[in-house]
Amino acid sequence: MSDRISASSQPEMGESCSELEFFPYGVEQNDSGVCLLIRMGKYRILLDCGLTDISPLVNDLPQFSLQSNSSQPVDVAIASHAHADHARGLLALHQRFPQLPICASEVTSKLLPLNWEHESEEIPDFCQALPLRTPTELKENLIVELFPAGHLPGATVILLTYKTPERTYRLLYTGDFFLSNSRLVEGLRLEELRGLNLDVLIIEGTYGTSRHQHRRNQENQLAERINRAIADDCCVLLPTPALGLGQELLMLLRSHHHFTGRDLDIWVDGAVAAGCDAYLELLPHFPASVQNFARHQPLFWDERVRPRVRRLQPEQLPILTKSPCIVLTDSTAELNKYYQNDNDSWLVLVPEKIDIKINHSNPEAINLETYLLAEHSDGPGTTQLIHNLRPQHVIFVHGSAAYLADLTSLEELQNRYHLHSPGPGTLVELPIGETFLQPAPPETNYEGELSEWESAITISLPSGITKDPRWRQFADTGLVEARWQGEELLLRGLSPKELINQNSERFIWPNIDCCGTCKHQRGQRCWNPASPLYNFKVTLEGYCPAYERSSNNAAES
Numbered sequence: 196m197s198d199r200i201s202a203s204s205q206p207e208m209g210e211s212c213s214e215l216e217f218f219p220y221g222v223e224q225n226d227s228g229v230c231l232l233i234r235m236g237k238y239r240i241l242l243d244c245g246l247t248d249i250s251p252l253v254n255d256l257p258q259f260s261l262q263s264n265s266s267q268p269v270d271v272a273i274a275s276h277a278h279a280d281h282a283r284g285l286l287a288l289h290q291r292f293p294q295l296p297i298c299a300s301e302v303t304s305k306l307l308p309l310n311w312e313h314e315s316e317e318i319p320d321f322c323q324a325l326p327l328r329t330p331t332e333l334k335e336n337l338i339v340e341l342f343p344a345g346h347l348p349g350a351t352v353i354l355l356t357y358k359t360p361e362r363t364y365r366l367l368y369t370g371d372f373f374l375s376n377s378r379l380v381e382g383l384r385l386e387e388l389r390g391l392n393l394d395v396l397i398i399e400g401t402y403g404t405s406r407h408q409h410r411r412n413q414e415n416q417l418a419e420r421i422n423r424a425i426a427d428d429c430c431v432l433l434p435t436p437a438l439g440l441g442q443e444l445l446m447l448l449r450s451h452h453h454f455t456g457r458d459l460d461i462w463v464d465g466a467v468a469a470g471c472d473a474y475l476e477l478l479p480h481f482p483a484s485v486q487n488f489a490r491h492q493p494l495f496w497d498e499r500v501r502p503r504v505r506r507l508q509p510e511q512l513p514i515l516t517k518s519p520c521i522v523l524t525d526s527t528a529e530l531n532k533y534y535q536n537d538n539d540s541w542l543v544l545v546p547e548k549i550d551i552k553i554n555h556s557n558p559e560a561i562n563l564e565t566y567l568l569a570e571h572s573d574g575p576g577t578t579q580l581i582h583n584l585r586p587q588h589v590i591f592v593h594g595s596a597a598y599l600a601d602l603t604s605l606e607e608l609q610n611r612y613h614l615h616s617p618g619p620g621t622l623v624e625l626p627i628g629e630t631f632l633q634p635a636p637p638e639t640n641y642e643g644e645l646s647e648w649e650s651a652i653t654i655s656l657p658s659g660i661t662k663d664p665r666w667r668q669f670a671d672t673g674l675v676e677a678r679w680q681g682e683e684l685l686l687r688g689l690s691p692k693e694l695i696n697q698n699s700e701r702f703i704w705p706n707i708d709c710c711g712t713c714k715h716q717r718g719q720r721c722w723n724p725a726s727p728l729y730n731f732k733v734t735l736e737g738y739c740p741a742y743e744r745s746s747n748n749a750a751e752s
Contacts, residue, residue, distance in 0.1 A: 214357070214364055215395060215625035218257040219617055221246055222592040224401060224548075227619070228280045229593055231397065232269065234259045235357040235364060238337050241272040242353060242368050242397070244284035249291065252284075257622050267292050271333050274299040274322070275370025276350035277306035277438060286311050289321040296333070298323045300341050302349025302480050306473055309438055312466060327351070328387070345373035345382040346570055347439045348477060352383065354391065364627065366395040367584065371593065373569070374576045375410045378446040379474070381482050385583050393586035394627045400591040400616075403598030404574035404605065407567065408730070414447055416732050417544070417566050422453040423734065424542040425519045429562075432533055432543045434526040434551055437466030439570060441523050442474055445495060448502065448521060450488070459502035462515065463495070464524040468506050471495040526551065534561070574602070581608065588625050591616040597665050654686075678717060711735035714745035 220230035228245020230252070239259075246252070252268050272295060274282050285297055285307065299307070301324040308318045325331050330340045336358040341351040353368045367388070374382045407413070424431050435441040441463075448454050448461055463471060471494075474481075478489055488494065497504050507515075507522065512532060515522065516539040524530070526549050534541060543563045545551045551563070572580070581589055589612045591599045599616040608614055617623050643656040660666060669675075669688035677686050710716045710733045715723035721733050726741035 213624045213626050214359065215366065215627065216257075216259050217395075217397070217590060217615075217617070217623040217625060218259075219592065219619050219621065220251050220255075221619055222617070223595070224280050224593055228283065230284065231368070231592065232257065233355070233366065235337065235355060235366065236359060238271075238334055238357070239269040240333075240337075240355060241269040241288075243275055243281040243370065244272060244288055245278075245280040245282060246284040249284045249287045252288065253291065255620070259622075267295050269295065271295070272297045273339065273353055274303055274307070275344070275353060275368065276347050277303050277309065278347060278371065278436070279310050281370065282307055283310045285322070286314075286318065289319070293321075296323060297321055298325050298333070298339070300325060300327060300349045300351050302477055303351070304349075305477060306349055306438065309466065309469060309473060312469060330356075342387050343381065343383065344370055345375070345377070345380055346371045348380055348474065348480065350380075352388070362627075365391055365393050366397070367391065367393055367586070368397040369399055369580070371399055371401070371571055372580070374572050374579070375569075376482075377410060377570070378414075378443050378450070379481060379485055383580075385580065388580075389583055391584060393584050395588045395590065395625055396581065396584055396586040397590045397592060398577065398581065399571060399593035400577060400599045400602045401571040401594050402569070402573045402577075403594060403601040405598075406575055407569050407573040410569060412731075413566075413568050414451070417568060418447060418451045418453050420544070420564070420566070420732075421448075421521065421542075425459065425521075427540075428519055429540045429542050430516050430519055431521045432530065432541055433521065433523045434528065434530065434543070434545060434549070435467060435523060436546075436549075437525050438470045438473075440546060440568065441467035442470055442495075443568065443570075444523060445471065445504065446485075449497075449504065454502050456501050460518070460520045461502050461504045462507040462511070462520060462522045463504065464507040464522065465528050466525045467523050577602065578605065578607065581612065586612065587627060588613045588615065590623070595664070597663055676717065678722070708738060708742050708744065709735065710737040710739075710742075712744055714743050715741070 214236050216234040218232040218234075220232065221227040222229060222231075228247065229243045230246045231242040233240045233242060241252075244252075256268055272285065272288060274285060274297070276282070288295065289297060299322050304322040304324045307322055311318050325339065325341055327341050327343060330338050332338050338356040340354040340356070342354065344350040344352045350370060350372070352370060352372060355366045355368075357364045372383045373380070374385070376382045421431050433444055435444060445461070445463065475494060478486060478494070485494070492500050495504055496506065513535055515533060516536055522533055524533070526545075530543070530551070541561050543551065543561060545563065545565050547565050547567050589608065591602050591614070596616075596618070602608070603614045603616050615623055641656050641660045643654055646653045646655070668690075672689050674689040675686050676689055677684055679685075710721070715721055715726065716733060716735075719732055719735065721728040721731055721739075723729055723741050723743070726739050728737070728739050
């Protein structure tokens, strides 16, 4: 028997050409946030509310084919997880419509207040906690069921079921999902979702069609880079989002073999520390491996076991760099306060897709690098989930327009599903069981010409390629790198940072056998299948038995 959530009066049933419609207020992982409105029959359901300004929810209601008589813009709101780009507008929504039911998993309901830490007033407990894997009746004939999504503690995929006398409709929203296990969260389990007979799948496309290494390889590469920095007497600064990645990094540093037992201080500051405190209150909800770790030593704060993990206090800032240390802080924090001594050397490691500005009187003392520690599934993971669920309609959200276009252009999806990637303010009808003509995919292939000369080869492409927002980054330096992948030749633009690294480091050891002069090293990564370092990021001064001198360096020597 399912539970019933208290609700306001319902709109009247009326005529409709489609029982399912979709209207996005926001679809991107940025300041606008994710906010999606679904109509299922006579009900309006809001999935996430990451808007910084909720006025569109009040003033810009979509003209659904079936209108509501309710005084509220929606009948119920459901949060997939507690990240700001999905949840920061929920408090304002509650304040504007205090009778509106707002639901989420139990863990998410506990983490949501971290989005409004700086509010002067006390945050009310407005979120109703729903059990996992248990159908709950929100309204008459409207049922919700939550399943763990990976990505973040408490994150869920949301299954909505709407029953009519004629048939049952099912819609699944992934929120942010991750198929792989991370340090603190188990990945989404495909076996729990198979056989749902879905009509509509709303799925994130954060990484588009990109393919990533296994999560453990990503962790090892990051740990190796931090290890080398500490060995070089360099302090490491890790600006991260307050919730999720910061705590994952802390667990990585506490449990990786490079750091266990090492005489090292790890300082945690700002909202990242508040996130750690919130996690400690939720230990019974974490995986068994995490609970077992916490039974033997503190999960985060620990000054007894090395490396020591401490909360950073303002009076401790001047002593930070007396010895190499690691600092975790908010990606929105003012980083200058950590560089109090101009002579100190810092490595600042920033997650990909996060923009960090470094202001320092001695820029040469600051080395800024990016890293990937994925929290979302990559392209193959995204298509794997789609093929397991086999819905009629697939709606892509939560990604740049270019990345979502890459996904909707995949032939393996075009041939099987009705694909959509609407921008904010675009109403999409979702006819079920009817003939549907798939719109032409966006143009992503460009035909060009190749000219071969004695000393060079030129490749000419149509100017239309420059309209893609990714072109500016690709052509930033005007230089490209080419490499074979099977029978295909891949081109990528060289970034200014790579050129600086090459000019300052790559050719300073022309007579030394090292990765910097090896013909298999490209982009500071080893591409020799015979090497134990294959597909790993390498230091230019490193060496392995599979070394082969590049022809350029052979000529120089």
